[in-house]
Amino acid sequence: MTIKDIARLAGCSVGTVSRVLNNHPDVSEAMRKKVMEVVEEQGFQPNTNARHLKMQASSAVALVVKGTSNMLFADLVERTQAMLVGSGEETVVCYLDEDADEVAYAVQLCRERRPKGILFLGGDLENFARGFGQLELPCVLLTNSARELGFPNLSSLTTDDTEAAAQAIEYLLSQGHTRIGILGGSAHISSQIGYSRLQGGLQSLRRHKVEFDLERQYEPCRYSLSEGYAAAQRLLSRCPDLTAVFALSDVMAIGVMRALQDMGRTVPGDVSLMGYDGIAMARYCVPRLATICQDTGRMARRGGEMLLHRIYSQRPAAHELVPFQLIRGESVRPVFPDTERLL
Amino acid sequence: MTIKDIARLAGCSVGTVSRVLNNHPDVSEAMRKKVMEVVEEQGFQPNTNARHLKMQASSAVALVVKGTSNMLFADLVERTQAMLVGSGEETVVCYLDEDADEVAYAVQLCRERRPKGILFLGGDLENFARGFGQLELPCVLLTNSARELGFPNLSSLTTDDTEAAAQAIEYLLSQGHTRIGILGGSAHISSQIGYSRLQGGLQSLRRHKVEFDLERQYEPCRYSLSEGYAAAQRLLSRCPDLTAVFALSDVMAIGVMRALQDMGRTVPGDVSLMGYDGIAMARYCVPRLATICQDTGRMARRGGEMLLHRIYSQRPAAHELVPFQLIRGESVRPVFPDTERLL
């Protein structure tokens, strides 16, 4: 069944069928009705390949997801896809390893599939700085800011990671903790998301003149349960006297929680624990995880919006911060028993 | 940059370039080398739309995922995609609601994108029975058996759910539990996956002549944390004297665990808990969840293989069972204190 068959059945030319299908204004009401009738009746769907070949583009929006075991992204993928499908967009999801070069991948993707826009979930600014220049289509980066890069076709949307992490540490300090460990990301790669979080935490510590030995009290870690588990073991065996740990993602934090248990430390009895992200699981684990809740609903909605605005209305790139919320949960407790009544 | 430019640069016709690109045997070694040189040099990628338009198919394999908050599927998606990409296949992932009609969706998808094969993650046999006849491309269903349906182009791969659930209940019985609740899926829709699990559990109970009042001791539930939580509250307030609960998925089970905590019951102190799936989180929650571990690695690998075999070699459809493993975890304990030393 092609446009040709529809034309024959409706008694018109293929051009007219095409115009009806694409909602061109210059078709008579009678003709439009006739054609639509046949189309409905036959359950006709135009061939996407032919359509895109002709239009020199694909109708799909690509979602490039970096880091597969990251449940925050699972949530974002779901919400973003729902938003795009709701706006009549087709969506292609691609999962990349946490360490993959998402921009190089996108360049390849554009050659092969010619999407009309790309939404990056997670991204290393280094990769963008190096390779994004090759990309000319509208793109949006979620969970990192691309403002400094100044690309005209790259918007971004992120939680204020520095500020949020600062508040997380602030909260631990307010509960009397001074021997705090930080775990996650990398201390040396400033283009990655973990870096701003770490810096925010360090700022807070400095502001309160709390000592922090990066070499000892910080442990790098990838975004997975197993890596969080292993990193916690390394951190705690190096610094057994920590009273609190701040993990830069919830998934890691849940790994940490399990590791602490296995080392015979209770949470929050012996060690307090904060995560970052606010994934659903944080509200269901035992104890409930104290965390920074990123607003994935808003990020997905605005991210999709910004992308579509740029695709259809050529709106300029924009960079926004998404509000976050500190969730107290149950995994942090005051270090001095006599402050307990304040809770 | 098109095949025409390459032809000009290589000093041959577009036909020859196409033949080189598609590894046709009837091209001289010299020509092949020359063309490849130009292709590499230009970083040329053929236009997929044109290619597929001509070949009357898309090169992509579609992954249709049913149930978005199901972490088992998240894992399967990742593994399957890795397998397919490793075999040089492009992959498109589509997320559907747990209650959506995946087959109707697939029919639509085929009209729009013409994938060369579809892998269904999760599926309701009812939908397949009703609508799959419209589909002619190779398909594989994971986590449910389509053997009875007898479609020549539909393979399937699943854990023996009935047997696995029977063993789960068997395990609880062996630990002295007789007041067991079952939670998840639906007791009346036999085409859904939860049904076989429920039946397996009931078989075990009957075999051991343990009483089970379906109306009271069973609670239906969708595959999410929050639904598991709510269902556990309903089940336990109706039957406060249960000593064990079997949740038909790990995600539900984790919701149940949290609900039990909030009702002041400890796991496994007051209530023992078994899940089903063997997701990573089951090994990290506190206590570790006793569960049936489905072999997602094997399912993804074999599923991809079966699909590709059918696409490229016309191999007939096949239906296989994937071995499972009962994981004891830490969430089940004997109901009689004096059997405790046996552990």
Next chain:
DNA sequence: CTGAAAGCGCTTACAG
């Protein structure tokens, strides 16, 4: 082994 040519199913100036 290679080239010239038809055609996949669509969209869109160009006439009328």
Next chain:
DNA sequence: CTGAAAGCGCTTACAG
């Protein structure tokens, strides 16, 4: 408002 026709970038019989 409508039709006839060109052309998007490829693949593949068909000749030679």
